[in-house]
Amino acid sequence: MTTLKLENLRKEYGDVVAVKGLDLSIRDGEFLVIVGPSGCGKSTTLRLLAGLETVTDGAIWMDDREVTNTEPKDRNVAMVFQNYALYPHMTGRRNITFGMNSSGSYSDEEIDRRVAEAADTLDITDLLDRKPQAMSGGERQRVALGRAIVRDPDAFLMDEPLSNLDAKLRIQMRAELARLHAEFNTTTVYVTHDQTEAMTLGERVVVMNDGEIMQVDPPQTLYDYPKNRFVAEFIGDPAMNMLDVVVEHDFAVHEAFRLPLHREEADGSGVDLGTTRDAVLGIRPEDLYLAAERPDLGKTEFTARVDVTEPLGDNLLVHCSVGDDLFKMQAAPRSSLEPGGTVSVTYDPARLHLFDPETGDAFYHSTESVSSDESVERATTD
Ligand SMILES: Nc1ncnc2c1ncn2[C@@H]1O[C@H](COP(=O)(O)OP(=O)(O)OP(=O)(O)O)[C@@H](O)[C@H]1O
Ligand SMILES: [Mg+2]
Known part of the structure; x- marks a missing residue:
């Protein structure tokens, strides 16, 4: 059993504060994904966990053992990097076993057995005698x-392990990683800037920005209840x-x-x-519809101008x-919309979000349909 805990973890490189006091607990057997834009401190966090960087402040725990200043080799974590970091002059087998013989922890038979098992699991038995340039x-x-x-x-610590692969292979290896995790159930921290990878692999996802944690939640919760504008705009595409x-008056x-809001959230708490008050209304492109396509959503609708259409197939x-x-919205494929024309737009009333314009914090997520009486309200500005 292995839990990982970061306590007020901080890393400075001279004037750059790469990681600004992270608090995070990773459960035994959890697949935790850290996602965020380039430079937000993902790799630094992972390298601190691995012991490849020294901590400026704070502490790291593995189970009930503090490992903040423990050597990497004594942490018993395995890191997988984006660039594979294979030795070019060694065969697959030597790359896999390198350092195991000299560590003295494994007998030759034990090493052979483990390599055979891993090769079987990963379907790489045929590659063991090849060098990396032939792979x-x-x-x-x-x-x-x-x-x-x-x-x-x-624990496995993986830093963008799939980002050097082409799109198709990435999807295949993504499924492979999910399968491996289901098989071994080893605590895994996985870093990526790809939100699809984060959403599909993570049991929980940490969204980071500028050295700080914005939100930690299961993927669907991040999508449905983003805590702030950053998470709302980072998760979801478009x-x-x-x-x-x-x-104003709800x-x-x-x-x-004029879209109706209600004062009660799904959990019964009042808003x-x-x-x-001024606010920023957040609504996803997939929650807006051509009114003609969704008569069931009631009559609340508004008119918008079509600027550009992009057929995406589906x-x-x-x-x-x-x-x-x-704004952007999704319509059914093959809808005949002309740039310069107008469209009647409707929306899913259960999927509105409001953010504070100053802090960016969310203060409202609509969660249920507004009754049809309210939704008959129309824009009255014209
Ligand atoms: N050795 C270093 N010396 C100085 N600054 C560094 C060093 N390593 C990282 N940084 C800085 O720390 C910040 C976080 O870097 P980090 O590599 O953790 O980002 P990242 O989230 O992994 O980004 P990417 O998605 O591009 O890999 C960046 O501003 C980076 O420039
Ligand atoms: Mg990185």
């Missing part, structure tokens, strides 16, 4: 995983639309529309919508504007 990217990545697996570590509105009011991405504000 494809995916094969090299498998060998690098093999090197991590044979050590039977207490990104959530953000429109400036005024919240309506989100824009020059083009303080105040009497009047749907049509429509770039629209209302007044000076731009």
Whole structure:
């Protein structure tokens, strides 16, 4: 059993504060993904966990053992890197076993047995006698995983292990990693900047920005209840639309529309919508519809101008504007929409989000349908 705990973990490189006091507990057997934009401190966090960087402040625990200043080799974690870090002059087998013989912890028979097992699991038996230059990217990545697996570590630490692979192979290896985790159930911390990888692999996902944790939650919770604008715009593709509105008497009011809000959240807790306040309305492109396509959603709708359409095959991405504000929505494929024309737009009333314009913090997530009486309200600005 292996739990990992970061306590107020901080890392400075001269003037750069790469990691600004992280608190995080990783459960035994958990697959935890850290996601965030380039430079936000993901790799630094992982390297601190591995012991490859010294900690400026704070502590790291593995189970009930503090390992903050423990040598990497004494932490029993296995790191997998983006560039595989294989030795070019060694065969697959030597790459996998390198360092095991000299460590004295394993007999030759034990090493052979472990390599055979890992090779079987990863389907790389045929590659063991080849050198890396005679392997494809995916094969090299498998060998690098093999090197991590044979050590039977207490935790896997993976830093963008799939990002050097082409799109198709990445999806295949993603499934492979999920399978390996289901088989071994080893505590895993996985770093990526790819939100699809984060959402599909993570039991919980940590969203980082600028050296800080923005939110830690299961993928669906991040998508449904983002705690702030950063998470809302980072998770989801195309990104959530953000429109400036005024919240007035339980309506989100824009020059083009008036959308009803309600004061009770799904868990029964009340929301303080105040009497009047500025807010940023967040609504995902996939929660907006052409009114003609979704008559069931009631009549609340507004008119928008079509700027550009992008056929994506399974749907049509429509770039629209209302007044000076731009937004995107998804329509059924093959919808005949002309740039320059107008569309009637409706939306899923259970999927509105409101953010504070100053702090960016979310203060409202609608969670249930608004009754049809309310939704008959129409934009009254014209
Ligand atoms: N050895 C170093 N010396 C100085 N600054 C560093 C060093 N390593 C990282 N940094 C800085 O720390 C910050 C975090 O870097 P880190 O590598 O952790 O980012 P990342 O989230 O992994 O980004 P990416 O997605 O690009 O890999 C960046 O501003 C980076 O420039
Ligand atoms: Mg990195």
